[in-house]
Amino acid sequence: MKRDNPRLKYRLIPLLLVILVFIWWLTGEAERQPTALPSPQASNAAPLKVVESNEPTSHQNSAGVISSELVSKACNLDWLFAYQKRSAAQLADGLGDDFSVFKAQINQAINLTLYHQGKIGDQFVANLVNKLGAVHNYYLSMLGDGAAQAIDVNIIILGDRAAYEDSTSQSGFDPRMSQGVFFHGSNSAFVEYKGDEITLRTAIHEAVHAINLKLLGRIPRWLNEGLAETFERIAPNQAGNGFHMPHTALAQRPMELYSVIGSETQWGSIDTGYLYFSGWAWVHYLLNNKDSHALQQLLIQEQVQMCSMLNGEQITQILEEAHPTIEQDFNQWRVNKVAQIQDTTH
Known part of the structure; x- marks a missing residue:
């Protein structure tokens, strides 16, 4: 009888643990909403993978929660990004002959690959490239060199509802209440074509999730969706603040800031639409508040440790x-915006 090698068993245990953690990262959210990274129940979850470094972080700012300290164990997500590249290539190989491919590099950073079934034209593509460039400029303004890195954005536009549902459901996602979804494992966004305007907004929304993952890693759902909801409305050639602003929506009172911050476990259990709206309202306010750098400070701190989210207290x-x-100023800003809309409609 052939005996088992006990040394081999002990050697396999660490490998199995790594594989389990890897699977948890990639699939923990797939059953709920793939556009957001899975979040552990503990607010101070341990990072998944670290590399030793004795260099002080280059992110120095007034908040001082993390960046004033030495980062002795910096997060390294190279293993995830390498896996994404392989998965994205396999996904692309499986697309049918009816797909056309467009590729472009934007701001010498975003590597856009767009697959579509012929429903979009040159103007759509030009608008997508222009708006993604404007989105990336915002990240550059907040993160500086931290945003000047290669970012792969893969977008697949399906020609009709049936094609969208068929493609996305193969990954275990329930597409019935969506028109776009971003899968972290393959770093790929699937978008249903519903006319150029809606499709363009959806494509940008899902592309922002890819940008957030590469630049910020694991971030809270409200922040991830709030950035995507805000940037999908970007209008680079529009006067003012450069966004299409549905300020009439502000007549509805969003969640208080501290409720938004503490909403991580509530997505999918309460009114998800209200969470999307509240995330948009707060992120849009922070992004366009010229007297505060609060959002910039938050993104800088999130980038310091990409493998784990900041907790609510931080x-x-x-x-x-x-x-x-911040609370008082936001409430006054919202009241002023609603009053402006009312004045223009009378």
Whole structure:
């Protein structure tokens, strides 16, 4: 009888643990909403993979929650990005002959690959490239060199509803309540074609999730969706702040900031539409507030440790130190916007 080698068993245990963690990262959210990274129940979850470094972080700012300390164990997600490249290539190989491919490099950073079934034209592609460039400029303005890195964005536009549902359901996703979804494992966004305007907004929304994953790693759902909802409305050639602003929506009161920050476990259990709206309202306010750098400070801190999210207490401290009267100022801003709309409609 052939005996088992006990040394081999012990050698396999660490490998199995790594594989389990890897599977948890990639699939933990697939059953709920693939556009957001899975979040552990513990607010101070341990990072998945670290590399030793004795260099101080280059992100120095007034918030001081993380960046004033030495980062002795910096997060390394190279293993995830390498897996994504392989998965994206396999996905592309499986697309049918009816797909056309467009590729472009934007701002010497975003590597856009767009697959479509002939429903879009040159103007759509030009608008997509232009708007993604404008989105990336915002990240450059907030993160500096931290945003000047290669970002792969893969978008697949399906010609009709049936094709969209068939393609996305193969990955275990329920597409019935969506028109776009981003899968982290393959770093690929699937979008249903519903006319150029809606499709363009959806494509940008899902592309922002790819940008967030590469630049920021694991971030709270409200922040991830709030950035995507805000940037999908970007209008680079429009006067003013450069966004299509549905300020009439602000007549509805969004969740209070601290409720938004603490909403991580509520996505899918309460009114998801209200969470999307609240995330958009707060991120849009922070992004366009010229007197505060609160959002910039938050993104810088999230980038320091990409494998784990900041917890609610850390986020609150960052925002309040950068903008001490944030709740009061937001409420006044919302009231003013609603009043402006009412004045123009009378």
